[in-house]
Amino acid sequence: MLRALSGDQPRWLVALILSLILLLSLTPSLRLMVEALSQLELGSESPLARVLRDGATWQAAYHSLYTSGLATLIALVLGALFACALSLTNVSGRQWLVFCFMLPMMIPPQVTALSWLQLFGPSSPLLNSLGIAPALGSSQPLYSAEGIALLMGIQHAPLVFLTLRSSLINMPAELIEAARINGASQRRVWLDVIFPLCRSGLVAAAAIAFVSALGNFGIPAMLGIPASYYVLPTLIYQHMAGFGQSMLSDVAVLSMLIGVLALIGVLVQQRFVRRAQYELLGHTGRAQAFVLDSRHRLLLQLLLWTVLALILVAPLIALIISSLVPALGVALDSDTFTLSAYVEMLTRQGSTARAFGNSLLLASGAALFLMCLSLPLGWMMSRMSVRARTSLNSLIEIPYALPGVVLAIACILLFAQPLPVIEVSLYGSLAIIFIAYLARFMSIALKPVQASAGQLDGSLEEAAQLAGAGPLRRLVQIVLPLVAPALFAGGLLVFLTAVNELTVSALLWSAGNETLGVLVFNLDEGGDSVLAAAISVVIVLMVVALMLLLSLMGRWLPQGVIPWRT
Amino acid sequence: MANLILDNVSKYFGDQPAVDRLNLAIEPGEFVALLGPSGCGKTTMLRMLAGFETITGGSIRLGGQLLAGEGVHLPPEQRRMGMVFQSYALWPHMSVAQNVGYPLKMQKLADSERKRRIGEALEAVQLTHLADRAPKELSGGQRQRVALARCLVTEPDVVLLDEPLANLDRHLRASMEEAFREFHRRTGATMIYVTHDQAEAMSLASRIAVMNAGRLEQWSTPQALYTFPRSEWVAGFIGQGGVAPVHGVSAGMELGEEALLKGLSCDVGAATPVLIRPQDVRVSERGIAVDVAESIYRGERYELKLRLASGAELMAYHHQPLQAGQRAAVQISRGWSLESAR
Ligand SMILES: Nc1ncnc2c1ncn2[C@@H]1O[C@H](COP(=O)(O)OP(=O)(O)OP(=O)(O)O)[C@@H](O)[C@H]1O
Ligand SMILES: [Mg+2]
Numbered sequence: 001m002l003r004a005l006s007g008d009q010p011r012w013l014v015a016l017i018l019s020l021i022l023l024l025s026l027t028p029s030l031r032l033m034v035e036a037l038s039q040l041e042l043g044s045e046s047p048l049a050r051v052l053r054d055g056a057t058w059q060a061a062y063h064s065l066y067t068s069g070l071a072t073l074i075a076l077v078l079g080a081l082f083a084c085a086l087s088l089t090n091v092s093g094r095q096w097l098v099f100c101f102m103l104p105m106m107i108p109p110q111v112t113a114l115s116w117l118q119l120f121g122p123s124s125p126l127l128n129s130l131g132i133a134p135a136l137g138s139s140q141p142l143y144s145a146e147g148i149a150l151l152m153g154i155q156h157a158p159l160v161f162l163t164l165r166s167s168l169i170n171m172p173a174e175l176i177e178a179a180r181i182n183g184a185s186q187r188r189v190w191l192d193v194i195f196p197l198c199r200s201g202l203v204a205a206a207a208i209a210f211v212s213a214l215g216n217f218g219i220p221a222m223l224g225i226p227a228s229y230y231v232l233p234t235l236i237y238q239h240m241a242g243f244g245q246s247m248l249s250d251v252a253v254l255s256m257l258i259g260v261l262a263l264i265g266v267l268v269q270q271r272f273v274r275r276a277q278y279e280l281l282g283h284t285g286r287a288q289a290f291v292l293d294s295r296h297r298l299l300l301q302l303l304l305w306t307v308l309a310l311i312l313v314a315p316l317i318a319l320i321i322s323s324l325v326p327a328l329g330v331a332l333d334s335d336t337f338t339l340s341a342y343v344e345m346l347t348r349q350g351s352t353a354r355a356f357g358n359s360l361l362l363a364s365g366a367a368l369f370l371m372c373l374s375l376p377l378g379w380m381m382s383r384m385s386v387r388a389r390t391s392l393n394s395l396i397e398i399p400y401a402l403p404g405v406v407l408a409i410a411c412i413l414l415f416a417q418p419l420p421v422i423e424v425s426l427y428g429s430l431a432i433i434f435i436a437y438l439a440r441f442m443s444i445a446l447k448p449v450q451a452s453a454g455q456l457d458g459s460l461e462e463a464a465q466l467a468g469a470g471p472l473r474r475l476v477q478i479v480l481p482l483v484a485p486a487l488f489a490g491g492l493l494v495f496l497t498a499v500n501e502l503t504v505s506a507l508l509w510s511a512g513n514e515t516l517g518v519l520v521f522n523l524d525e526g527g528d529s530v531l532a533a534a535i536s537v538v539i540v541l542m543v544v545a546l547m548l549l550l551s552l553m554g555r556w557l558p559q560g561v562i563p564w565r566t
Numbered sequence: 567m568a569n570l571i572l573d574n575v576s577k578y579f580g581d582q583p584a585v586d587r588l589n590l591a592i593e594p595g596e597f598v599a600l601l602g603p604s605g606c607g608k609t610t611m612l613r614m615l616a617g618f619e620t621i622t623g624g625s626i627r628l629g630g631q632l633l634a635g636e637g638v639h640l641p642p643e644q645r646r647m648g649m650v651f652q653s654y655a656l657w658p659h660m661s662v663a664q665n666v667g668y669p670l671k672m673q674k675l676a677d678s679e680r681k682r683r684i685g686e687a688l689e690a691v692q693l694t695h696l697a698d699r700a701p702k703e704l705s706g707g708q709r710q711r712v713a714l715a716r717c718l719v720t721e722p723d724v725v726l727l728d729e730p731l732a733n734l735d736r737h738l739r740a741s742m743e744e745a746f747r748e749f750h751r752r753t754g755a756t757m758i759y760v761t762h763d764q765a766e767a768m769s770l771a772s773r774i775a776v777m778n779a780g781r782l783e784q785w786s787t788p789q790a791l792y793t794f795p796r797s798e799w800v801a802g803f804i805g806q807g808g809v810a811p812v813h814g815v816s817a818g819m820e821l822g823e824e825a826l827l828k829g830l831s832c833d834v835g836a837a838t839p840v841l842i843r844p845q846d847v848r849v850s851e852r853g854i855a856v857d858v859a860e861s862i863y864r865g866e867r868y869e870l871k872l873r874l875a876s877g878a879e880l881m882a883y884h885h886q887p888l889q890a891g892q893r894a895a896v897q898i899s900r901g902w903s904l905e906s907a908r
Contacts, residue, residue: 172653172655174651174652174653174655175655175656175657175658177616177618177642177649177651177655178649178651178655178656178657178716179657179668180617180618180641180642180643181616181617181642181643181645181647181648181649181726182643182648182668182669182672182716182720183643183669183672183673183720184643184668184672185641185643188672192657192668193657196657196659197657197658197659
C-alpha cells in the first residue's frame, strides 16, 4: 500500500522538491570547500597554508575553544539543575519555570549581550539608579573571555536542559526505588543510578551546547570586539571588513575550520543521543522520583526562581531602565524618565523603520516559503523508506547545524558573481539573506510537519484514494487540514528565529538592507545604546508574545514540537 | 522475624481515598496476597509499606517498631524490606553480579563476604553462569530471577512483590511461581504479594486480603475465601457460581439441600443472597425447576447457565448439551448465604 502511494506522487513535484533541497543544503557547503581547498598547488602560498600559518588564526581558535568550553560548563550546571528539578521532583509551577528558562535561548544574542552590559559597569543606568555604580573609568567586567562564556552559557543552557530532560523523563522511577529499598540513601541514588544512567545524555548535551557556543557570533561580537578579543566567527567578521585579493579565500578556510570543529561536535552529540535512547530501551518511564516535603519543595522553588531572577529578570530590568533614560550613565528618576528613545524609534524615518520592515519581510517570507515547502516535503518523507528519510533529514540539517558564519560565507562565495544565464547579481541585496534563511531554517519548519505527518494513519489517505482523489487533491484536502497546526507552528518558529537573526545577516547585509539584528548591533557599536535598548525591549516583547502564542497552540500539536511545553 | 501490623492505614490523593482504613495483622513468615480489581489500591498499599508513599492516617508497625504514622516516616532504605518490581527494575549499567551485590555494598560488607553471598544468591536462582551478563542480554524470566536474587541476598524481614509475573507468558509463570515458593521456604521471610489474578493468589498465599475500592473486603485463607466468602461482592469476584435470593435465612450460614429447596420456593419474608457453586448443582429428574439459558462447550464438559423462577442465574456443569430454552430440574447440595452488596 505504502509503495503504491509513494509511486502515485507526481514525479515533477518530487523532482522539484528534491532539487530545491539539494540546491539549498548542499551547494553552499560544497562551494565553501572548493574555495577553501583551492590553489593547493601553490604549496605554502595556498590560502589553506597561509591561514594555518597565521598566528591570529590559532589565537582565535584557542579563544573559541576556551570560551565555548567554559560556556559549556556553565550551561551544563544550569541546564542540569533545571532538568533534574523539573523532571525528577514535584516542584510546582513547572510550566512557568520551563517557559522562563527557555526564554534566554529565544532572545537574540546581541540583545542578551546588550542587556547584560546595562547591568554592569560604571555607566549602568540600573546601578546608577540604585546608587551603587562603580567609579567612572573602572572597566566593564563583561568585556572579557569569561564574560563571553557566562552569557553564552546562559543562552545555551536551555539546549542542555532539553537534551538532559528527555533522558531523565525516560528513566523509570522503579530503578531509583529499587536502589532506595536496597539501602541506598538519596545521595547514593544520585551517584549510583541517576548519574550513570544519564551520562550519555550529559555528553550529548555538552556537545550540542559546545557546538552552539562555537557558532555564536552576537555575544563575542558585542563583548569581545571592544576588548580586541577575537574568536573564530568574529575573526571572520573582522577579515570581511578588510578587502584585498585573497580575503574571500582566507575566510573560506577559517569557515571550514569552524565547520570541521562543529561537525565533530554534532557527530559526538548524535552518537550519544542514540546511545542514551538505547540504554533505557524497554522500560516505561515515569517522572517524579523524589517527592519532596513542602519545606524542601519551597526551598528548591526559591532556588530556581532566584537563578531565573539573576540570569533573566535582572538583565531585562537593566535593559528596560536603559531604554527609559536620556543617555547612558544617567540614573533613572522622575526627572530623567523619558520615552524619547521609543518615540525616536517609532517616528524617525530611515534605518530603524527600514530594518523593522526588512526583518519582518524576510522572516515572514521565509516562514511562508518554508511552510509551502514543508507540506509536500513532510508528506513525501512520511512515505519514504527509513534510510532515505534519514539521509534526507541529515542533508536538511547541515545548514542548520553548521555555525551561521559558515553558511553566510558560503552564500557570499556562491553569489559573489552574477547568476549564470540571467546575469542578475544577488550579492548586496535582500535576496541573498533570504536564500540563506531558507537554507538555514528549513529544518525548523520541517520538523513539526514531519512529526505530525508521521502520526497520520495511512488509511485516511487510502480511503480518499479509493474515493477517487488524486495525490494533489489528497495533499490539500486530507493531509493539509490534519497537519495544519504543525505547519503553522513550524512557520511561527521560523518567523521567531529569523526576525531576530544576526549571525547570517551581519555578514550579508549591505546599506539599505539592514536587519533588526544588525541594527541593534550597529547602534550599540555606534554608541547609541539607549536607542538600541529600546529596540531590544520591543524585540523581547515580540519574542515573548510569539512564544505565548505558540504555547496556546500547543494542545493541537504532537508532543515535542514546542520545546518549552511540558 | 517480626509481625507486621497495619492499623487503620489510609491514603488520600487529594480528597480521593486510594486506601481506606485498612487493618491487617500479618504473622512472621507468612505468605500474604493482596488481591483486588484494577485500581483498588493494592500498589498504593504496597508502596506505603515500602516507604515510597507517606500514609495519610493510621500506622504501620514491624515487630513493634513504628515504620509510619504518628508523625514518623522511616525512609525506604531503613526498613529492612526487599521489593520485586513488575518491570524488574534492574539497573542497566550494572552486570547481573553487580545488581545482586548492590544491597550488600550499601551495607558496607567486606569484598570476600560480598562475593560469597552473591555466589550463593545466584546459585539459589540458578543463574551462576550468567553473573557477568548485562541485564539487557537476559530473557524476561532470567531478569525476574536476578531481581529475586537481589532481594534474597540481604535476607530482608519482609519482601514486597508487585505483580511480579504480569510481564511473563503463561508457561514461565508456572516456573516462576515455583521459584517464589522456593524463595519463601529458603528465607522464611514475610512475603506480601500484590496481584489481580486470583489463581495466582490462591496457589501461592497462605492468607489473602481481598480489597475493593480501597477497603478490605475479606481477610482469610484461600480455602475459606472460596467456600465462605463474606459478601456478595467477594462471591462474585472469587471463583465461579451464581447468587440466588433465598428466603428465611441469615448471612453466614451454610445451607443444605433441604433448606435450599424450601428457601428457594417460598417467597415470604426478607431474602438473603446465597452463593451456589457450579459443582454443587446437579441436573436431575426432579428438584428445582429451571430454564436453560445457555449451554457452552468447554472441552471436558458443558457449562450450563440456568435461570430460576426468581430470575436469578445459576451455573452448572453437565456431560451433555441441553437446548437453550428447554426446561430442566436441578438438585442443589450446598449454598452459602452472604451479606448483601453495600
Ligand atoms: N500518585 C497518585 N496520584 C493520584 N492518584 C493516585 C496516585 N497513585 C494512585 N492513585 C489512585 O489511587 C487508586 C489506587 O491505585 P493503585 O495503583 O494502588 O491501584 P492498583 O490496585 O495497584 O491497580 P492495578 O491492579 O491496576 O495496578 C487509583 O484510583 C489511582 O488512580
Ligand atoms: Mg498496581
